[in-house]
Amino acid sequence: IFGDLAEYSPDDARAPAFQEPVRRRWEQWLAQNADPELFGERVFLATGQLDQLQDIDATVKRGLESMLRGIVVGAWTTFEVLASDLWETAVNLFPHPLARLSGVSPAKTKRRLAAFTDEGMTSPAQGKSIRMDYLQAHGYDLSSRMGTVLRERFNFQVVDGIRDAYYSAFEDEPSKVRSLIASDELSALATVRNLLVHRSGSVDQRFLDEHARNSILQHLFPSPILRDLLPMSGLTVHNLVQPTIQLGTNLIVAVDLYAPP
Numbered sequence: 001i002f003g004d005l006a007e008y009s010p011d012d013a014r015a016p017a018f019q020e021p022v023r024r025r026w027e028q029w030l031a032q033n034a035d036p037e038l039f040g041e042r043v044f045l046a047t048g049q050l051d052q053l054q055d056i057d058a059t060v061k062r063g064l065e066s067m068l069r070g071i072v073v074g075a076w077t078t079f080e081v082l083a084s085d086l087w088e089t090a091v092n093l094f095p096h097p098l099a100r101l102s103g104v105s106p107a108k109t110k111r112r113l114a115a116f117t118d119e120g121m122t123s124p125a126q127g128k129s130i131r132m133d134y135l136q137a138h139g140y141d142l143s144s145r146m147g148t149v150l151r152e153r154f155n156f157q158v159v160d161g162i163r164d165a166y167y168s169a170f171e172d173e174p175s176k177v178r179s180l181i182a183s184d185e186l187s188a189l190a191t192v193r194n195l196l197v198h199r200s201g202s203v204d205q206r207f208l209d210e211h212a213r214n215s216i217l218q219h220l221f222p223s224p225i226l227r228d229l230l231p232m233s234g235l236t237v238h239n240l241v242q243p244t245i246q247l248g249t250n251l252i253v254a255v256d257l258y259a260p261p
Helices: 015-034 038-054 056-093 132-135 146-153 159-169 176-183 184-199 205-213 216-218 234-257
Strands: none
Touching: 038 176, 038 234, 056 146, 056 159, 056 184, 056 234, 159 176, 159 184, 176 234, 184 205, 184 216, 184 234, 205 216, 216 234
C-alpha cells in the first residue's frame, strides 16, 4: 500500500486502503482457526516444517534458532505476568484465608505455633510495616487490596518465587493449584529460559543438575554437553512452550474454582 516500511500517520489518506485488507486477512485467519484442536494441529505441523528449514543452510539455522530462543524467553515472561496478576487478584478477592500466607512448600515441615517468633522463621505475612501514605491512599481500608500489598513480598520473576507465593497462599496440601505450580513443565521452561538469558544458551552445571531430575528436560535434550550451546528446534520449542500455555490455562481455572474453607 505505502511502498516502504516507514511510519505513517493514522490519518494518512492511504490508511483505509491499508486497514481494509488487514481486516479481511484477520477475519479470514479467525475463520480458519475457529477450531482450537485444528489450530493446535496446524501449529504442530508448522514446527516440523521449521525444523526442515533449519537443515537447509547453517545461516538460516542460526537465524531461526535466535527466533526460537526469543519465543522461549517470551513464553516465560507471559507465564510470569499471568501468575503474578492471578495471585494478586485471588488474594484481593479472598483475603481470608489466602492473605494469611500460612502455607509452606511441600519440601518443608510446617512450624508449630509458638509464643515467641524466631526471626529466621518469620512468614511472608509478617515483618515489614505498611507505609502510612499507602494506607491513606486507600482510605485506611486494605480489605480488598491484600494481594496488592503482599505481592511485594515475593519475587514473581523466578520460578521459586512464584512457587513460594502460591504455596504460602494456597495452604491445603491437596490443592490443585499447588500441584500445577509444582509441575516439571514449569521447571523445564524456567530452566531453559534462565540458560538463554544468563548464559547465552551455553550449557552450565546448574542446567545439568536440573536436567538430571527433570524428565521433561531429559526428553527434549537427551544428551546436553557442558559448555555446548543448547540446540533449539521448532519441535523442541513447541514441546517446551505448549505445555506451559496449557498449564497457565489450568491454573486460571483451578484458582477460579478454589473454595476457601
